[in-house]
Amino acid sequence: GENVEQHPSTLSVQEGDSAVIKCTYSDSASNYFPWYKQELGKGPQLIIDIRSNVGEKKDQRIAVTLNKTAKHFSLHITETQPEDSAVYFCAAPLGGKLIFGQGTELSVKP
């Protein structure tokens, strides 16, 4: 069926290391892939997104890569800091609606 799979479900890194979260989607027609960061007790906030006409997009320490052939996209966070600790969600449009992955709980240890 239509879904978005996200891995890993939890990720623990040391401060300064990189973190990578991966998502796969099923609808080859999907053309927009946002990533959200959710801090405890708050609503998700958009941190970066990518459209299908590009393969990579960067914003300071955050980057997203897209492989349309393989139908997967990844979030890369470099030089992680304790304030990066949160739950991260990927999403993809499927059937006219935005479908979210199950989330990755990132923990950055000082």
Place this chain on the structure above:
Amino acid sequence: DGGITQSPKYLFRKEGQNVTLSCEQNLNHDAMYWYRQDPGQGLRLIYYSQIVNDFQKGDIAEGYSVSREKKESFPLTVTSAQKNPTAFYLCASSPALSSGNTIYFGEGSWLTVV
């Protein structure tokens, strides 16, 4: 400031009662959404609305109802038919239905059944 306002932030409900969660947006967005989030889980779509006076069921609509009488407002009623209503509820909006459009979220409402 432009944004999405949800109220109340915390709500307690007795079993058998209906409760209504408020969601207001001043972003002039046509589309609005309600998601449910259980602890450690992802976001599940309850209802969505493309335009005023129109709304559609999402993946888990049973036990919930909505209305869209005004563009800026999309209240969610959790009815007594919802068997496990304790959860974090998120309202969201986008310029148009979400495919290709960024969705913006409110700060959420915690509902607890006591």
